[in-house]
Structure formats: structure tokens, C-alpha cells
Amino acid sequence: MRFFFFVVLMLCVIYSVSSSTSGVVNSLEPYTMYIIDSGIQNLIVHIHSKDNDLGNHTMTIRDTFHWDFRRNFGETTEFSGNFYWMMSDNQVYREVEFPVFNNQIAEECGNKLVTTNKCFWLVKYDGFYFSKGSPSDGRLKYKWGHGNI
Numbered sequence: 842m843r844f845f846f847f848v849v850l851m852l853c854v855i856y857s858v859s860s861s862t863s864g865v866v867n868s869l870e871p872y873t874m875y876i877i878d879s880g881i882q883n884l885i886v887h888i889h890s891k892d893n894d895l896g897n898h899t900m901t902i903r904d905t906f907h908w909d910f911r912r913n914f915g916e917t918t919e920f921s922g923n924f925y926w927m928m929s930d931n932q933v934y935r936e937v938e939f940p941v942f943n944n945q946i947a948e949e950c951g952n953k954l955v956t957t958n959k960c961f962w963l964v965k966y967d968g969f970y971f972s973k974g975s976p977s978d979g980r981l982k983y984k985w986g987h988g989n990i
């Protein structure tokens with residue numbers, strides 16, 4: 842019985858902490874972003890936002906890297922990605938930075954509130970393909986070294 846009251850008390854504490862941070866709602870749609878290496882032998886990916894730095898990830902063909910987040914209430918959530926196409930001697934062959942998540946990407950990826958919105962960036966030798974839901978049928982959005990297309 843005492844354990845039961847303890848559990849109820851803890852649930853109340855957790856609920857009040859998680860719901861009172863900004864008064865009402867403090868986060869919106871849930872997203873999982875996937876970076877899939879679809880053809881670069883030696884790729885380094887660096888994802889970062891104003892609040893988070895996910896560090897350098899070294900990838901090879903067929904590797905997937907993903908992270909989860911919720912869009913904030915002000916819809917200012919943005920993640921930027923630096924992509925380095927490395928040569929076998931670890932020198933940078935091509936390098937590009939672009940927004941992997943912002944409001945425009947959110948529009949394209951979907952804004953479901955209950956189920957997680959899945960967004961994919963496929964990294965290929967000719968550029969970066971974006972798709973939602975599943976990694977197929979991506980659309981070429983950025984090229985290596987030539988910025989937005």
C-alpha cells in the first residue's frame with residue numbers, strides 16, 4: 842500500500858514537472874531525422890542546432906544515423922548539417938552545409954502530433970535526397986559544393 846502511494850506521488854511530481862515548464866504546451870510535433878549514407882565510402886556528418894551539438898559521425902555506405910526531437914512551441918527548431926566527403930587519406934574532398942530541418946522541411950516532412958514524423962536525407966555522390974515516411978523516392982535537394990538547387 843505504501844508503495845502504491847509512493848508511485849502515485851511520483852507520477853504527480855513527474856506530471857507537474859513535465860507540464861509546467863512553460864505554462865501550457867512547450868513542444869509540438871515529434872520527428873525522427875535519418876541520415877543514410879547511400880554511396881560515400883568515407884563520410885563525416887556533423888548535425889547541430891542552437892541547443893544541441895551531435896558531434897562528428899563517421900559513416901560508410903549503408904550506415905544510418907538518426908536522432909529524435911520535438912519541434913518547439915515557437916517553431917524555431919532548426920538543425921544544420923555539415924557533410925564532409927572524405928578521401929582515403931582523410932583529406933576533405935567535398936564539403937557542404939545546409940539546414941537539414943527547419944520550418945520548410947517540416948512542411949514537407951509532415952506535422953503529425955501523435956505519431957512520429959520520419960524524414961530522410963540520403964547522401965549520394967551527386968547530392969542529398971530528401972524524402973518523408975520512407976527512404977525511397979527521395980528528391981535531390983542539395984548538391985555537393987553547389988548549395989541549394
Ligand SMILES: *[C@@H]1O[C@H](CO)[C@@H](O)[C@H](O)[C@H]1NC(C)=O
Nearest residue numbers: 885887896897925927931933
Ligand atoms: C569534424 O570533421 C571535420 C572533417 O574532418 C573536421 O574539419 C572538423 O574539425 C571535425 N570536428 C570535430 C569537432 O572533430
